[in-house]
Amino acid sequence: MTERAILRLSDVHIGGFVRGVSFTLRPGGVVGIVGESGSGKTLTCRAALGILPDGFTVTSGRVELDGRDTATFSGRDWTALRGAVISAVFQDPASYLNPSLTVGTQIAEVLRVKLRLRRRAARDRAEALLASVRLPDVSGRYPHELSGGMLQRALIATAIAARPRVLIADEATTALDVTVQAEILDLLADLRDTTGLALVVVSHDLAVVAQLCDEVLVMRAGEVVEQGPVDEVLYHPRHEYTRLLIEEHESYGLDRFLAVHHAA
Numbered sequence: 166m167t168e169r170a171i172l173r174l175s176d177v178h179i180g181g182f183v184r185g186v187s188f189t190l191r192p193g194g195v196v197g198i199v200g201e202s203g204s205g206k207t208l209t210c211r212a213a214l215g216i217l218p219d220g221f222t223v224t225s226g227r228v229e230l231d232g233r234d235t236a237t238f239s240g241r242d243w244t245a246l247r248g249a250v251i252s253a254v255f256q257d258p259a260s261y262l263n264p265s266l267t268v269g270t271q272i273a274e275v276l277r278v279k280l281r282l283r284r285r286a287a288r289d290r291a292e293a294l295l296a297s298v299r300l301p302d303v304s305g306r307y308p309h310e311l312s313g314g315m316l317q318r319a320l321i322a323t324a325i326a327a328r329p330r331v332l333i334a335d336e337a338t339t340a341l342d343v344t345v346q347a348e349i350l351d352l353l354a355d356l357r358d359t360t361g362l363a364l365v366v367v368s369h370d371l372a373v374v375a376q377l378c379d380e381v382l383v384m385r386a387g388e389v390v391e392q393g394p395v396d397e398v399l400y401h402p403r404h405e406y407t408r409l410l411i412e413e414h415e416s417y418g419l420d421r422f423l424a425v426h427h428a429a
């Protein structure tokens with residue numbers, strides 16, 4: 166893969182909370198971050214999105230987006246880039262959608278603001294986006310009328326509306342039941358294959374990462390304890406902590422997902 170990096174983190178430190186995270190994401194690439202709760206996965210994502218919580222900053226290292234050092238970005242730069250170059254979906258999709266607007270209207274709004282589409286074009290494109298996440302008939306529906314899996318799809322449609330090059334999925338399937346989770350993972354893989362969307366997939370679930378990612382970072386207490394191609398890290402873990410995670414996940418059917426990954 167020689168295409169230019171779309172997102173590159175180089176030895177990123179966030180106070181004492183994240184210490185030395187590096188990875189390079191190219192178009193169509195998928196990087197996974199796994200690790201226990203509080204290990205710094207979400208802070209790493211937030212650094213890439215320019216939305217660190219108050220009091221947190223990138224204290225050393227670099228975050229580069231599309232070849233540009235994000236340390237030089239103004240608030241306005243970030244506003245322009247979020248959605249259009251880098252976007253994200255998190256757990257609990259309902260909290261990210263406005264309950265008083267229909268799903269179609271919300272996506273159309275993103276399109277009007279980010280792509281400056283006119284009302285009619287935005288509405289048509291919103292419908293097409295919803296169809297692309299296999300929700301052909303929900304444009305006129307309100308969030309409370311949708312199931313958790315449908316909401317997460319609607320949120321993915323919203324997140325990709327302005328054609329970002331990177332999508333961060335932070336525990337995006339965690340709250341969903343296994344079947345719906347598998348459908349969402351398929352959808353993400355589809356988007357990667359058809360549009361070259363690059364993904365950062367954060368999960369405490371190794372099986373999710375095994376299914377989707379090329380490379381994985383294993384984080385513990387703010388540090389990357391192990392990093393490499395998914396097959397290597399999950400089949401031949403070198404670090405004791407990675408071995409523990411794998412053992413814990415055996416009951417979730419990691420083997421099955423590894424088989425899928427290998428067949429692909």
Ligand SMILES: Nc1ncnc2c1ncn2[C@@H]1O[C@H](COP(=O)(O)OP(=O)(O)OP(=O)(O)O)[C@@H](O)[C@H]1O
Nearest residue numbers: 182200201202203204205206207208209218219369
């Ligand atoms: N908004 C915040 N305010 C205060 N401390 C925070 C905040 N966000 C993160 N932290 C601290 O940074 C550490 C890393 O948090 P982070 O959310 O990145 O972990 P995580 O690996 O994503 O965990 P989880 O899987 O539970 O989301 C936490 O243990 C916490 O101490």
